[in-house]
Amino acid sequence: MHFKYARFARKVVFTSVGHQFQRIISQKKDSLSRDKTVKTFMRLNGGKIIAAVTIGGSTLAVLINLYTNFTQYDIISPDKFIPLTINKITPVNHNTSIFRLKFxxxxxxxxxxxxxxxIKDDSIQIVxxxxxxxxxxxxxxxxxLIKIYNDGYLSRYIHSLKEGNIVEVRGPILTFPYTPNMKTHIGMICGGTGITPMYQLIKHILCNPDDKTKIYMIYANVTKQDILLLRELDQLSQGHPDQLKIFYTLDQPPNNELWTQGVGYVSQNAIKNLIPGPQEDVLILVCGPEGGDKARDLSQGPVGGILKNLGYKQHQVFKF
Known part of the structure; x- marks a missing residue:
């Protein structure tokens, strides 16, 4: 049978936990009959998209290995906000709490x-x-882990909520695709709540005995009380002293105890002395201004700031 190629944009419609979602599947080339009526449909099977092409009465079933975030996670979606209930609120310090959302x-x-x-506030449409x-x-x-800021509309809104209230959530959204041992050394530079993506990755690396990546982190805050997840970070570094090294720097070090680590902002000397230099087996992750801002379209943009001065190239730095 003689076939020709044709392009079709597919729309998949499905329902889960009372919500209907749609995803547009990118154009695919299907082998179709030149002179026969073609009918197509799609359905989901265990997270995979099954495409069936009907050609003049016979059916060619084609398994397309396309995965969507939503079909993997079933009840949350990167494309649509889902209401989740606040199950528990745990204060961390004077302006930060941990909010647990139950699936x-x-x-x-x-x-x-x-x-x-x-996360969004429907009343003012801020995300x-x-x-x-x-x-x-x-x-x-x-x-x-959410810190309340005086000028942070959403953070103030979330901190006004109580256990049992609803929060609108969309995700997961992949930010940095990590694979074990992708680099020999990973440097991390962050401040305040910028610790959260670093903490997520640190735990992931350290819980995998086959991942030998060495991590060097500089974490900046105003006071010692502002160091978020301090106990958890210290436990991780003490449990993996050869794999994780953390250096804290404070704008206002404590007066009533000996402070042996950094004072002030993250400095060029601190990065140079504490984090491996710009080599091909080194990657620097930044959640703060030290590596320069992202581009206007939120792409990574060129490396700037201290990291540029130290010679790191664009492919050696990732900005959260």
Missing amino acids: PKPLKENLPITSCFH REYTPISPTDERNYIEF
């Missing part, structure tokens, strides 16, 4: 590394990005 049922898959979620700090293999809930 109606366990997820089908682990969350990707590294990934974030969007912000937050990285979960809960284990990525936890399928019953997600936890977000």
Whole structure:
């Protein structure tokens, strides 16, 4: 039988936990009959998209290995906001709390590394990005470390909520596709709540005995009380002293105790002395201004700031 190629844009429509979602499947070339009536349909099977092409009464079933985030996780979607219930609120310090959001049922898959979620306030239509700090293999809930800012409309809104209230969440959204041992050394530079994507990745690396990546992190804050996840980070570094090294720097070091680490902003000397230099087996992750801003279209953009001065190239730096 003689075939020709034709392009079709596919739309998949399905329902899950009372919500209907649509995803547009990119154009695919199918082998179709030149002179026969063609009918097509698609359905989902275990997270995979099954395409069936009917050619003049006979059916050619084609398994297309396309995976969507939504079909993997079943009850959350990177394309649509889903209401989740605040199950638990745990204060961390004077302006930061951990918010646990409960899933109606366990997820089908682990969350990707590294990934974030969007949270919104419907009343003012503001959306912000937050990285979960809960284990990525936890399928019953997600936890977000959220700091309240005086000029942060969404953070103030979230902190006004109580246990049992609903939060609109969209995700997971892959931010940095990590694979074990992709680099020999990973440097991390962050401040404040910028610790969340770093913490997610650190835990993921250290829980995998086959991942030998060495991590060097500089974490900047105003005071010692502002160091988020301090106990957890210290436990990780003490449990993996040869694989994780953390250096804290404070704008206002404590007066009533000996402070042996950094004072002030992240400096060029600190990066030069504490993080491996610009080599091909080194990757620097930044959640802060030290590597320069992203481009206007939110792409990575050129390396700037201190990292540029130290000679790091664009492919050696990733900005969250």
